[in-house]
Amino acid sequence: MLTVSSRAAAGTGNRLRSPNFMAKDTFASQQSISAIDALRAKYITTARDQIFETHLDRQFQRDAVGLLIAKPRKFTATGDTHGVILIEGAGGGKTSLVHHVLNNHPALQSDDPTCKPWVGVRVPSPATLKSLGLEILRETGYPSVSNARKEWDIWSLVRTRLKLLGTVVLWIDEAHDLFRAGKAIEDILKMLKSIMQGEGAVILVLTGVDKLWEMASYDDQVKRRYSKVTLPEISASTHDKMFRGIIKAFCEKVELVAPDENDLIDRLVYASRGRFGRCIENIHAALEAAILNGDTALTVQHFAESWGMNEGVVPGKNVFLAPRWAEIDLTQLHKPL
Incomplete structure (x- = not known):
């Protein structure tokens, strides 16, 4: 009543x-x-959206007339892509922002049911590379994978699966949790780097709180490979x-x-x-x-x-x-x- x-x-x-x-x-x-x-x-669109879109758009190739297309730019002779790290405190709305931008991005639209231009996952608990790999496979509709499989084998499946689906962008939300899990930061960055190299390489988007950049920028390679977005208060x-x-x-x-x-x-x-x-x-x-x-x-x-x-x-x-x-x-x- x-x-x-x-x-x-x-x-x-x-x-x-x-x-x-x-x-x-x-x-x-x-x-x-x-x-x-x-x-x-x-969803409420604000100028914040444009800030992220500007960073993201620079990661795509363009056609002959300058329109963005569903292909990542390659920044090295070996086919390496770049990524975006978006930083904002808890409760800022970054998850909704990134989801909205990716879901409506002109280069990430497809009528093909077998194509998945972007894949988004949240770091699961427990936060390990293996559990993250399994979560990505689940999000792509891949059949259940035994937890007994080796970490490297799971991530090999991830690469194959993303390539098969024509995935251009992989978004990992709450990425700071992955770096807090006790795993050597170097090993985490190496695995993430592997899906940004060679044939089928994707644009990687990482979102998290302030400490994400501090943890992710382990060396100069990371700073060169990722564009950093800090949303203003x-x-x-x-x-x-x-x-x-x-x-x-x-x-x-x-x-x-x-x-x-x-x-x-x-x-x-x-x-x-x-x-x-x-x-x-x-x-x-x-x-x-x-x-x-x-x-x-x-x-x-x-x-x-x-x-x-x-x-x-x-x-x-x-x-x-x-x-x-x-x-x-x-x-x-x-x-x-």
Whole structure:
């Protein structure tokens, strides 16, 4: 049963709602929640996409008129390709960004069901070269492979499989986990390098948190072989208009009045640690709080409620409530005031 806010109750003269009214109200809220779920599934294109696309496009060959084609550029006489390493902190939205760009890239489209222009996997647990190789094979639809097979044999199958499917890009997400697994960094880089050499070589895209570049740039060869993308943090001063536009559009979708608090975006960006993905998640959560409360307008109170629940903080440390919110240390949220 939905919770009715004090304002909603006051609007009805504090009278109990009839069963029919409640049924309609519940149905309307269910529709709004479904609308929020639809918003969560919708990708938001920003200038960040273009940053990654620019790095990625340089890895493809072009045809006679300059259009990108589904063939990796070869940077050596022996047919070596290059790759891209994208770095961003947790919650920034890098996984959604890379998936969207690859899924919509003009050079990676194919109507052939036997062709898979790009393959994307997340480093599995336990994070080993063998488990990663098996995950890549699984993602390509290869029949189950015995875990007893040797590491080198599995990666030989990976190369063969990617070549057979006409794969141009291999994307490994959460790649930093692979380098933390205790395996010699040199061995990991050597194996990854092997799929970027010779016939059937692919463009390798690695995504992860800040430490990925530090771990991956083991030597100068890696720095030459990979283009590094560091997505900038979100700033309230430069992204205020963008976020207000997003919030307004979202509110229209769920039939809520958009908020007008002057410092809302400043608080939102700070509470989201300057990460784009977290900002969007916090907006979604606030919209849901407003709907479940039965309110007709989105306010900073809804952000405070949803963010406070998610972070598990007391009001004095709630960025959306505290007068001196910019002084709150987000790394010390659960220490006593």
